[in-house]
Each structure stands twice: as structure tokens, then as C-alpha cells.
Amino acid sequence: MSLAPETGSPAWAGGAAAAPLGDDGAATGGVRLSGVRKSFGHLDIIHGIDLSIPEGAFTVFVGPSGCGKSTLLRMIAGLEEVSDGLIAIKGRDVTDLDPSDRGIAMVFQSYALYPHMSVRDNLAFGLKMANTPKAEIDRRVTAASAILKTDHLLDRRPGQLSGGQRQRVAIGRAIVRKPDVFLFDEPLSNLDAELRVSMRIEIARLHRELGNTMIYVTHDQTEAMTLADMIVVLREGRIEQVGSPREIYEDPANSFVAGFIGSPRMNLLKARRTGRDSLTLADATLGAPFPTASGKSGADVTFGIRPEHLTVGQTAVDGRSLTASVDFSEYLGGTQYLYCQLADGQTVTVEYRSPVAVRPGERIVLSWSMETIRLFDDAGLRLRQGM
């Protein structure tokens, strides 16, 4: 079951799992998963994923470690068997096909270059296995190394390359195969921070130039936000939300997505509902952002607000402010993060841009505008107006 978007334009939402393969206009050319399941014995790793990835989209699977994102990618690649369900690429059922027959290419976290072959042979290996004529191999290898600017490295061994160069070669090996779908398994996590940023831009450029469908797995939400056309947030083998980066950030479906995407993370504060349109949080009575029809008085809710939506002041605003004491602060130049404590001990992170210094121990008033509040019920699901 997917918790696929309740709002937005769910062109890719996999609700209609029963739709026959290839019959789904938007996703004919892309990748389609229906009821995909993976279990080891009695242990379920992937719990029935339904997802349509449109052709040409850059899709990022993101989630904490152990959420099954890499397993799902490897199932699409054909490196892991599918326990149940169907995988289709370009309208073709590939569930039981060999990895090489699926029209995919994969870039591994460890690069997985063949250490005993030159860069040229690494790039050409797949084509040689497919008995491609030599002239064609040369043409494609030259073209790929021109795109990735690795021409001067062609005669070296992988052991003689830097991490960034190896990653380029690994991507080049994928390009040479001319796949329908590129699969990236945390390709940047072995690189240092600076190189990671430049390779990220490189991959975005590559997607723009080639226009292929790309599926990218990462636990780094910055990579997810910057690269994706479409983000799939996974947790414990289930899809938590599917949507564009903006939708995921601004309209999270539940408190997990809200807390996972965004850095520093959204403040998720324990609160209690006291009436149709009021809450208590840390002894203060606050106005609810919207009247709740079904809300029981006394129910626990989670009050979510992002650090950048909190305004620091001195005077309380009735129903939409809290007092807090500053524990410590981080100065980042353009901005400053204040780590504060509420009256009941809950911690709040605040983004603070004013040049007026705030010292640890100081008492401040945090206020907000109502539309920036996200409320979640005690199961973590988003509460919306009219529910």
C-alpha cells in the first residue's frame, strides 16, 4: 500500500495498481512497479510497492539506511529477485529478465570498475560482450569519454585514477550501453564533500543532455532535493510519499517525511488539542491553524514548523507565539541557528537572520504565521483542513 500523495498532481501516483501493463499513458515509456515485494524467508524487506516513473524523469529514492531503497533499485536492475509483483520498463515486463536484457545501466557506490582493465576496456566491456562491431565500440567509447571529459584517461587502469575520475568512468560505462534507464546506487557517497557537489551538478547536466529516465538512490536529502524531478521517500520497505521536491518539502504527507526532508529538520513538537480550534503546547494555549471537524478534544497531535518559519521577537503574539530560552547558537555567516528549549523542555531549532546578537541563556519569543504550521495526528499522519 502506498501512502502516495493525497494532494498535488498524482500523475505518477501508483494508486491504480490493477491497471494492465503499458496501458498507462503517462508511464508507457518509463518504469512501472506493481505490487513489488521482496522477502527473505518470512522477513519482508519490500512491502508491495506500486510506482510509475514517467519517461525521462529524474527520480530519487530517498530514506534512512535500511529502508529498502537500494534493494528496490537492485530489483529494478535485476540483481535481486522479485518475490512478488511486476516490473515493467518501457511497457515491457522485465520481472524475470536478465539484468543485461532490461535496457538498464547501473552506477555503483563503489564504482565497481574492472581493476585489471584499462579505462577504454572498462567502457567497451559491455559492448564486446554484445559482439558489437569494433568501429561502433570505438565510436561510442569516444563519444562517452568526450561527454565526461575522460579522453586523456583511456589508457590508464582504475587504480591510477582519483575517486572523481573513477566515478566519471563508471558513469561513462553506463552511457556507452545506451540504456533506457540509468540506475544510480548512492554514486557520490564515496567522494569528498567538494567533489560531491561538482559531480552532482555533472549528473544533473548529464540528465539534461541525455534526457533518459534516471533512478537515483541516496540517503542524502540535499542530493534528493537538488537532482530530483520526483522524490520517492521510503521507510521500512514502504513508500511514505511521492512528489516533486517542492511538494515533499512544503506538503509532507506525514511527520516522518516532514522530519526527514529539510535541514535543519522541521521542529516536531508534542501538543494537545483542547478544542475545535485551540491547542496547548508547553503550557501555552495556541490557536489551531484551521478548525478541525473530527478532532477530539484532548487528542495528542504533533505541531510541525520549519526553523525558517519561526520569527524571533520580544513580544508575545496572542495564540501564535511561544517563549523559549536559547541553549546555544551556530553562526553560519549569512544565517544563524538557535537551539532553544521550551518551558516543558522540548527543543526547537530556529533560523535567525537578524544581525542583532542573541546570547545563550537569553529568553526569546518565537512567533509564526498560521499557514506555515503542519499538524500531524498521533499516528504521524498529516491533519488537513476539513478532516
Added chain:
Amino acid sequence: MTVVSNLSRAAGRPRPRSSAWRGLLYIAPAMALVLLFFVIPVIMTAWMSLHAWPLMGAQRWIGINNYIRMVNDTRFLSALRFTALYTVVATIAIFAVAFPLALFVEKQRRFVGAYRTIIFLPVVVGLATASLLWVWLANVDSGFIGPLLRQLGIVERSPNLLASFDSAFLTIIVMVVWKIAGFTMIILLTGLQAIPADIVEAARIDGAKRWQRFRYLTLPLMRRTIALALIISVTGSILAFDQFYIMTAGGPQNRMISVVYYIFNQSFVSFNLGYGASLSIVLLAILVAISIVQLWLLKVGDDKA
């Protein structure tokens, strides 16, 4: 700043000398053993080989006469030929059995630990013990193989396996494979396990079939391991002695006398210690030469993977 640089200079300068001494100290025990049990005996053997050296009585300097004698010694040349034949056949047989076994026990499957243990078990038996065991197994009347063949109706009369050259040679090869293949398998297994799984997966995506992956990835990536296993196997075969001494005592018509057996005969049966020493030196030279050629053929050392 000056304090820091003074300190580092003070600490830095004397270190190379003292750490070099400490390094020597660490390798001293190993060096002593090598010196005592290899270098000195080799020098003494080389010295002996230049003498007519009977067990009792005075030794006499004869220069390189022992080496000259060797060239015309037909029994030595036939021992060399037999050892070469045995080495080639045994090594091929061991690899032909050990490589599939290594591939078999490399995969994670049920009871794989038990398989590995059972296959490795004969390795821990001493070679002499194993030879004695197989002498009994090959016995015409009270053994196992012959009577079994008869009971199964394959032969009419239980054959005397160790009586003819071909069947004795075959029996010894089978015994050696049973005894050694487990060891070679373990060496090859370590090489197989050192190949990263994602390289194999990348090759699967690149469309390499099982045989192609073996040919283009497994074999080249196992080059060092194969070189090691090959050198151990070849060296062991060239030095073979126990099985011929115990199982066939030189074989039907003295056709199973290996080089080491011949050296033993010359030194401790005929008491030509000087001649035995010169044969040993030549055998050492042959072993060194073969190892160099093998390492060169497998190009160990230039691989900067």
C-alpha cells in the same frame, strides 16, 4: 613556533637510525631460522657436492666431477623424466578437481561449512599416513578398491593395482588429488572471495554470461592466487617422495623413482653423499628456475590493481 620546530627536529633526527635497529631486531628471529635451517645447509650441501663424500672414511675434493657424472647418469635422467611426467599430470589433476570444488564451496548454500570441512579433511592427514592408508585400500585381497570392483561385477578377479605402472601411477595420482585438492581449493577459494561482488554484478549488467565472467573477470582477477596455488602444487610434486617410497617402493621395474627418491638412494642407500648433494643442488636450481618462469608467465608484481 620555534619551540615546535626545535622539538620536531630533536625528535626527528635520531629516529631513522634507532628504528632501523629496531626493525632488524624484529626480523632477527626469522632471519636466524632461515640462516640456520636454509642458508647454511645449502652452503654446506654445495660444499659437499664438490667432494667424493662417503659415509665413512675421508672425503676427497673432486671439483665439478659430480656434476659431470650427472649428465651421463641415465638413471638420474629417467628420474627427471618421471618427475616431470608426475608433476604435469598431478598438477593438472589437482587443479581440475580443486577449481570446480572452490567454485562449489564459494557460493553461500546450505551446509557449505560442512562441505568445506569434509573436502579439506584429507589435507590434515600426513602424506606418509595417507600413503599407508592407500596401500591398504589398493591391496588385492584385503583391500577395498579391488574387492569392491569385483563385488560390483566390473572385473572378474580383483586387480593388483600397484603391480603395473599404469594402474599404480593412476592410484598414486588419485591418492594425491584426494590428499591435496582440499588445500588447493582453500587457496583458490580465498582468491574467489577476494573478487568484489559488485564487479561481478556490473559484469552481469554488462551482459557477460557465466563463462564470460569466469574468463574475463574471475581468471584474471585470481592471477596471483592461481600463481601461488600453482607454485605450491608444482613444487610439492617435484619434491614428491613419500608416496613412491611407501606405496610402490620405486614402482614396477623401478620406473617410479622420482628425483628426490633417487637422491635418497644415492645418499642413504649407496652412501654417495657428495653425489647426492650435487643432485640436490641441481634440483634446487630447477625449482628456482621453474618458480621464476611461473611468476613471470603469470606476471605477478606489475599489477597495480
